[in-house]
Amino acid sequence: MPILLLAEHNNSNLKVFTLNAITAASKIDQDIHVLVAGNKCENVAKEVSTVPLVKKVLYVDSPSYENFLAENLTPLIIKVSESYTHIIASANTFGKNLMPRVSALLDSSQISDVIRINSPEEFLRPIYAGNAFATVKSNDKKKCITIRPTSFDAAPKSGGSASIEKIEATDIPSISKFIKREETKSERPELGTARIVISGGRGMQSGENFKLINSIADKLNAAVGASRAAVDAGYIGNDHQVGQTGKVVVPDLYIAVGISGAIQHLAGMKESKIIVAINKDGEAPIFSIADYGLEADLFEALPQFLDELNKLNTIQK
Amino acid sequence: MKIIVAVKRVIDYNVQIRVKEDGSGVNSDNVKMSTNPPDDNAIEEAVKLKESGKAKEIVAVTIGDEKAQETVRKALAVGADRGIHIKSDNYIEPLGIAKILKKIVEKEKPDLVFLGKQAIDDDCNQTGQMLAALLGWPQGTFASKIEHKDKIIEVTREVDEGLETIEINLPAIITCDLRLNEPRFASLPNIMKARKKPIEQLNAKDLGVDILNRIQQLKVEEPPKRKNGIKVSSVAELVSKLKNEAKVI
Numbered sequence: 001m002p003i004l005l006l007a008e009h010n011n012s013n014l015k016v017f018t019l020n021a022i023t024a025a026s027k028i029d030q031d032i033h034v035l036v037a038g039n040k041c042e043n044v045a046k047e048v049s050t051v052p053l054v055k056k057v058l059y060v061d062s063p064s065y066e067n068f069l070a071e072n073l074t075p076l077i078i079k080v081s082e083s084y085t086h087i088i089a090s091a092n093t094f095g096k097n098l099m100p101r102v103s104a105l106l107d108s109s110q111i112s113d114v115i116r117i118n119s120p121e122e123f124l125r126p127i128y129a130g131n132a133f134a135t136v137k138s139n140d141k142k143k144c145i146t147i148r149p150t151s152f153d154a155a156p157k158s159g160g161s162a163s164i165e166k167i168e169a170t171d172i173p174s175i176s177k178f179i180k181r182e183e184t185k186s187e188r189p190e191l192g193t194a195r196i197v198i199s200g201g202r203g204m205q206s207g208e209n210f211k212l213i214n215s216i217a218d219k220l221n222a223a224v225g226a227s228r229a230a231v232d233a234g235y236i237g238n239d240h241q242v243g244q245t246g247k248v249v250v251p252d253l254y255i256a257v258g259i260s261g262a263i264q265h266l267a268g269m270k271e272s273k274i275i276v277a278i279n280k281d282g283e284a285p286i287f288s289i290a291d292y293g294l295e296a297d298l299f300e301a302l303p304q305f306l307d308e309l310n311k312l313n314t315i316q317k
Numbered sequence: 318m319k320i321i322v323a324v325k326r327v328i329d330y331n332v333q334i335r336v337k338e339d340g341s342g343v344n345s346d347n348v349k350m351s352t353n354p355p356d357d358n359a360i361e362e363a364v365k366l367k368e369s370g371k372a373k374e375i376v377a378v379t380i381g382d383e384k385a386q387e388t389v390r391k392a393l394a395v396g397a398d399r400g401i402h403i404k405s406d407n408y409i410e411p412l413g414i415a416k417i418l419k420k421i422v423e424k425e426k427p428d429l430v431f432l433g434k435q436a437i438d439d440d441c442n443q444t445g446q447m448l449a450a451l452l453g454w455p456q457g458t459f460a461s462k463i464e465h466k467d468k469i470i471e472v473t474r475e476v477d478e479g480l481e482t483i484e485i486n487l488p489a490i491i492t493c494d495l496r497l498n499e500p501r502f503a504s505l506p507n508i509m510k511a512r513k514k515p516i517e518q519l520n521a522k523d524l525g526v527d528i529l530n531r532i533q534q535l536k537v538e539e540p541p542k543r544k545n546g547i548k549v550s551s552v553a554e555l556v557s558k559l560k561n562e563a564k565v566i
Contacts, residue, residue: 099446108531182480312566
């Protein structure tokens with residue numbers, strides 16, 4: 001039986017993490033159908049149809065789906081799900097909000113945040129902020145799964161030609177209404193997919209001081225992250241938070257500046273390939289997972305860091 | 318308005334957990350336990366609504382073993398009026414928990430149910446959304462700000478792109494983010510007073526709901542260890558290592 005994958009998009013473009021979820025789905029079964037539900041989102045359906053791993057695109061257009069309210073999308077997904085064994089979405093806020101609502105109505109026990117597919121029934125997932133990994137087997141006939149996108153490569157986007165089937169919208173319950181979305185615009189790479197991330201913690205002491213981080217981010221073409229402490233202190237917006245309850249990032253290089261390394265922060269970045277810690281407290285827990293630790297005052301180290309980077313002839317982008 | 322707050326007892330967030338050698342789970346013997354952190358925000362928000370005159374009664378509910386009652390007692394000490402403890406010695410999956418909470422909601426008929434957005438032990442992030450689905454209620458998940466306006470509630474949600482604001486009809490489910498508020502500490506007199514507040518005890522298996530787990534936990538293991546890193550003595554050395562040894566810049 002085929003897999004139903006829920007695409008995340010903004011009505012114009014597919015969100016890249018959907019491609020990571022497609023790769024994960026392909027490890028369960030090759031017959032992958034993708035549901036693109038939105039308003040005036042035909043372009044997204046076309047975009048998905050060129051992904052070689054996708055066999056079919058189900059596309060539905062309705063003003064009720066424009067803002068992806070879980071209350072409105074759930075009846076549609078329940079109806080479409082009939083002919084599928086697995087329903088899959090990426091474990092970012094879209095999938096986290098929507099999938100349990102679907103799962104409960106299918107009387108299926110959801111498996112959240114899967115990082116490895118062992119078989120169509122068996123999965124690996126992190127628990128306790130990633131301090132333990134659990135191998136779990138689902139006995140439900142229909143399985144609802146969210147995928148941790150950073151644990152799978154993005155599926156190639158071109159060369160495919162899946163069929164596109166337009167389907168009907170279903171009735172909505174009219175119990176919720178979208179008001180507004182405040183997105184942070186940035187010229188820098190997205191935190192979730194950036195090759196390099198530089199993050200600041202409470203040690204930055206103010207939002208103003210994040211300019212030291214920003215100038216290095218610009219030099220390295222890096223995304224800017226933050227610990228919860230820095231976000232809570234108002235130094236930077238919540239969309240920069242890395243951690244158990246923020247974003248999980250797996251860049252080639254993660255630079256933690258003025259971050260002590262609370263368990264909940266480590267949960268969001270400790271799978272990074274190379275970790276650098278800059279902290280004046282030599283006993284800070286962040287050093288225990290850092291490949292390169294520098295015990296120094298960040299207000300001296302960061303300007304020097306920028307100077308040293310400026311001396312380099314080439315920097316990988 | 319009547320509010321139910323669901324709370325869970327978990328291993329304290331500061332404890333470095335240890336995986337059992339036989340792979341059967343995580344060691345919780347003689348380990349500090351406390352209320353799941355965002356559940357504290359859930360209680361706080363309910364108490365704030367009561368203080369502002371918008372809520373009349375707050376009922377704190379937990380599901381778990383005998384000691385889980387401590388989380389209800391703590392909720393009573395910061396302002397909940399009474400408690401319900403549904404006893405179960407076994408782990409129940411979020412779907413089963415949602416079914417139990419649905420029973421309680423049908424009996425208590427609250428206008429709002431607050432839950433933490435995620436428990437820090439199983440990290441599932443499911444229960445609130447599942448409860449909303451089973452009741453056919455709207456859900457305001459990952460809430461960092463709420464505003465009550467008569468028959469509706471405006472919820473500001475923390476989403477990947479930034480913030481999203483929605484309006485949901487009452488009755489509704491709200492799952493709370495850590496930034497929703499600053500949970501208060503219970504004062505000694507209030508802890509004393511909470512001892513006299515009633516806690517109703519029920520048994521999970523007597524509620525007539527299907528709480529059989531559908532997911533078998535086959536093995537729990539430690540994540541792969543990172544290899545030991547080094548300390549560098551200067552910024553120049555750091556940049557040189559990143560360029561020539563790690564080859565990442």
